[in-house]
Amino acid sequence: MKYRVLLTLLVYILGSWGLFAQRKTSPSYTSEQAVADTTLRVDSAAQDSIALADSTRRTGLEAPVEYKANDSIVMTAGNMAYLYGEGDVKYQQIQLQAENIEMNMDSSLVYAKFGLDSIGDEFGYPLFIDGNDQYESKTMRYNFKTKKGYITDVITQQGEGYVTAGRTKKTETDALNMVGGRYTTCDEHEHPHFYIQMTKAKVRPKKNIVTGPVYLVIEDVPLYPLGLPFCFFPFSSTYSSGILMPTFGDESARGFYLRDGGYYFALSDYMDLALTGEIYTKGSWGLSAKSNYRKRYKYSGSFMASYLVSKYGDKGLPDYSKSKDFKITWTHSQDSKANPYRSFSASVNFSTSSYDRNQMMGLYNANATSNTKSSSVNITQRFPNNPLSISANMSINQTSRDSSISVTLPDVSLTLSRIYPFKRKHAVGKERWYEKISMSYTGYLRNSINTKENLLFKSNLVKDWRNAMQHKIPVSATFTLFKYLNISPSFNYTENWYTHKVEQAYDIQKGAMAPVDTTYGFYRTYEYDASVSASTTLYGFFKPLPFFGGKKIEMIRHRFEPSISLSARPDFGNSKYGFWEDYVYTNAQGEDVHVQYSPFANQIFSPPSSGKSGSINFSLNNNLEMKVRSDKDSTGFKKISLIDKLSLGMSYNMAADSFKWSDLSVGLRLKLSKNYTLNLNGTFDTYTYGYNEQTGRAYKVDVPRWQAGKGIGRLRQTGTSFSYTFNNDTFKKWFGGGDDSKKKGEGDASTDATNADNPDLNGPEDGEKKGSRLLGKKKEDGEYDSDGYYMAKVPWSLSFNYSMSLGYSSEFDPKKMEYKYALTHALSFNGNIQPTKNWSFNFNATYDFDTHKVSYMTCNITRNMHCFQMTASFIPIGPYKSYTFSIAVSSSLLKDLKYNQSSSYREGQQWY
Incomplete structure (x- = not known):
């Protein structure tokens, strides 16, 4: 329980006894206990409630000041209060926590600093909390009346980064004026791996930082050439528009470039728009527009349109080429709660055949090697208490190999679900045989074309497009x-x-x-x-x-x-x-x-x-x-x-x-284990064959195999596929071993029980702010065994996918009068491993059994360097042989602070 200590009472007590100082040690020593101890030698006049009520007006404060300490509180005749051991001072929404706090009861000044343990290490740094804003420092002076302060070695988190400064002044508007400040996203606050050195800066918490001249420092090495005359860091927590900074790089085929720069428009709470562009020094350029939209319980989706002009070689020379490409993607999904009778969905991925090859960002994803693309838009309308439904669809299928395109627009279907036309509405007695007769109806209206991309918009709707309508009526019982x-x-x-x-x-x-x-x-x-x-x-x-x-x-x-x-x-x-x-x-x-x-x-x-x-x-x-x-x-x-x-x-x-x-068709399904099922399907040929020596061709003879004494049938075609993943737990399952997750769960339960017996370990009480500490030693993460040794784990996985097909080949054996068999294999595998906490490696590859070599492989290496991220991707074999290397700041706020280096797959690949 906390009592308000007022300045009038302290003046009365200290004036009666002269110079007085008392120090008491207890597990938790608060301002109320200090008042009780000092009044042991005074009369009941010290308990005057009117004097307590008037103290706030005498100091000019709008509310009482509450304070406490875990070790002791010492007050002197000079109206000074000293708080030792996790001191805590509160005034309205302002709170100051520190190991040592000095309070001047007359001037409303507070001074806080850290403490030293028995071996001289610092602890209990001052933490200032003002609403949602927090500042941590080594020393701090603050005036509750003027709301101004002077701070040394301050650190505060702003957005994704941290701001530190040797000398800081806090103004009454909560702004921080700094000299020699640093801005970094590295959480090694006292010795960051990199930071932006700010000569002078003004910090408006949760809003922005405005600086004077700045320069980059990496591993304590100042990079003066990488400097700016001023800098602006916005920290808007609200949805707003802004500039998108471009990415700088170089490409051997198109030259140096600026890419993905533009402007972001916050159109509304439901939709945004990003207009970006790219430009290359050898003449290539592109524009794109991206938008995301979402309305809760209604719909969500995204839209992207891009136009790209690619120029290769030197103009006037034989190797010069110019291409114009575009791409449109659109995804839309409707919430199931929006309308129970109408649904609308879209999945559009339409582009010219050469777009993915000319767009550098598509090199290391499936788009660069994909041969087919498909798009569809569908709307379905159902009617309440009616078996009738209408569906309209638009579909586009593209083949990049030969630039062919197939468009179906529209594709309308009218469906009448199964009905029983002869069933009585008010049946009496047993069901009649004719009441079991059911029927349904499906109607299709389609309009489609198969052509080349460059001829699509030149086609004639009547002569080139194919259109027809179909009706189906099945009746059954x-x-x-x-x-x-x-x-x-x-x-x-x-x-x-x-x-x-x-x-x-x-x-x-x-x-x-x-x-x-x-x-x-x-x-x-x-x-x-x-x-x-x-x-x-x-x-x-x-x-x-x-x-x-x-x-x-x-x-x-x-x-x-x-x-x-x-x-x-x-x-x-x-x-x-x-x-x-x-x-x-x-x-x-x-x-x-x-x-x-x-x-x-x-x-x-x-x-x-x-x-x-x-x-x-x-x-x-x-x-x-x-x-x-x-x-x-x-x-x-x-x-x-x-x-x-x-x-x-x-x-x-x-x-x-x-x-x-x-032919005889056979299907076999075996459940080999709880999680694996083997499926085999085959077709058996039931007829014999003859051979024409003049033409060298085989032909089927109208004689069943059982009549020719060759059995019921001969296997014509079969195939199967299976996949399996090996990981850390695979061999434990095979050969036995402890369940790590179970052991971990048991350990957590014991920990919870221990905390239940010791309430002090469960955190602060309700309504008490402790704040997050930024200074001090970092806790080492990771798992340790009961003896205190670090438990190093190497997560890994290796997956295989194998498919096999056995069937007739084109070769015929005239002696046996049978076709020869051909076996077709397909094997793909991928894996990943994390040898250390910060290193990871993954790859995927495909093996070609005809050439007896790996036909395609991609590899990725990632290194987490605390506040930096290093990635390397490369394709070591095949026509897309190339690499890319990047090292960048992990924070998305400073994503443009990076270095990229890459090779071009065009150096070893020709497109026709």
């Missing part, structure tokens, strides 16, 4: 027969609308069919098919004999899911439909050749296929599990998956004239 058999009939109807058709004829020069005439108008095609399927589920159980593991294995279960379906469709290539045309021409040998083609081929929606179909489809799904007794619990069991899924599928086309059997 599911019935249960004999309780266990599921019967599912279905009917599908598809109709296409076209705006043109293309007539073809035989071209003698090309030796093939070629378009000869395009007719524009409204054309309609349609197709339909019907199918019925039957499926069920069967279970089989097997109990192994005791001497075959039956004591531990409780049961093995096999789940078998067979299904069969029959589908049929007519021949829409028949002339009565008019979807296909018959054409007869005479070849070079004078023979008549019959060709059938569709005038609606090569459009957005394919025309109905020719040839009737009547197929029987077979599929088998298998699952095998084992139930075993648990080792931990004699009464418990656990399931082990032996075969998670084994599927087989095949079909037989009764309407085909030949090759009625399809």
Whole structure:
């Protein structure tokens, strides 16, 4: 409990007893205890409450001054108070903490300084707190009445950096006038690794710093040439506009440059805009605009537009080239809470093919080597209490290799979700069979073009763009027969609308069919098919004999899911439909050749296929599990998956004239561990082959392999892929070891318990400001064992991604009458390691099995030098062989204080 000590009471006590001094030692000695001790020898007049109330007016202060000390308080007849041991003085929102404090009760002056321990080390530096502002120093004089002060060796944090000065004056407006000040982002305050030496400076806390002449000092070496006549450091905590300083560097192909300089506009609380530019000494230049926007619970996104003019070589010489590129990126996402019935999203990444190659910043990311880019914008509208929804989409796909582009605009779809048109609204009794019939509808309207980038805006909307509309209506139902058999009939109807058709004829020069005439108008095609399927589920159980593991294995279960379906469709290539045309021409040998083609081929929606179909489809799904007794619990069991899924599928086309059997498809899924699943998919060829010695080509023979005595099928194609990551904990999991996280958690719990028994270790009480200390020795970070030894850790990881594909090659073996196999591999790997706390290294690479060497690799090295960051990136092999080196200040405020050096990949690469 704290009592207010007033100057009137002190004058009365000290005037009655003359010179008085008393010092008392206690764990926590406050101003209230000092008053109680001094009044032991006085009468009750010292307790006059009126005198206490009048003391603030006599000193000219607006509020009482509260103070305390942990060691002792000494007061003298000269109206001086001395606080020893973590002294703390409070006046309104002002607070002063120090090991030693002297107070003049008449003039409202306070002097604070540090203390010395038994070996002469300094501690308890004065800390001045004024609201949210804090200053720490070695000595400080302050006047509570005038709010002025004189400080030596002050240090204060402003923004991301620290300001220190040998001599400082604090004005009544809270400004700090400094002589010989320093500004740095290094937290080694007494001996920073680098700093900006300020001859004179004025600091307006939380606002800015204005200086006189300044120069840079690195490791105590002054760099006078790197000086400025004045400097301005803004520390605005509010959202505001400002200048973006450019980055200086050089590039061998385009010369010296200034890049990313411009102006930042704080447009509103929801949107900003940054206009930047770049210029090179050899004539290249560029402009860009970037904007971010966000509205809580509504939407968020970003937009960027860039224009770049690149010039290489000398004008008038053969190696001179000039290119104009642009890029537009836009991302937009809508909050799910914004509108439950309407959604809008965008992901646009559109640029010219050579933009990423000419834009230097794209060298060390995926854009520099990416061959394809895609963009899309989508809006979807749903209707409450209605199964209808409308979706509109725009998509762009680019291929940088040949500058081709594919645009679809618009792409509108109208969807009616599944409905039961015959279901009764107020059903009574059992469900009728016709109530199970369901249907849905999907309509598509598309307009697209495939062309080159330079021809896109020159294309004709009618002649060059392809447009069509499609309608799909599926009807289905599911019935249960004999309780266990599921019967599912279905009917599908598809109709296409076209705006043109293309007539073809035989071209003698090309030796093939070629378009000869395009007719524009409204054309309609349609197709339909019907199918019925039957499926069920069967279970089989097997109990192994005791001497075959039956004591531990409780049961093995096999789940078998067979299904069969029959589908049929007519021949829409028949002339009565008019979807296909018959054409007869005479070849070079004078023979008549019959060709059938569709005038609606090569459009957005394919025309109905020719040839009737009547197929029987077979599929088998298998699952095998084992139930075993648990080792931990004699009464418990656990399931082990032996075969998670084994599927087989095949079909037989009764309407085909030949090759009625399809390939056999097989899928296998195995759960090898809790976190890893192996998937294998393969296709088996069901027919035999013949060989024409004259042409040297193989051909398929309409003889199934089982009829030729070659089994059911031969593997045509299969493949799989897997990945794995090795790290510090991998071998502990394999061979056992302690759980570091568990041990760490247990240690934290014991620490918390200890602190609970010692409340003094838990920090200050509520409402008591302690402030953060900047001066003094730094605490060493890191983990230590129980013996006090540093626990050095080397985090590392190494990841592999391997894929394999096995299938028929182009080579045929006439002796075996079989195609030879070709094996295709792909291996990529990446890793990172941190050998020390400040060093880190990472890389990623791809291995080419055809050339038996690493085809591409990127490496990055980072060194954290406390307040500096050093990075080196290099590509040691391949066409992009190059490097870049940078050393810069870690703080984002001084991000332009850096040195860059790089090579150009263009020195060893030619673009065509």
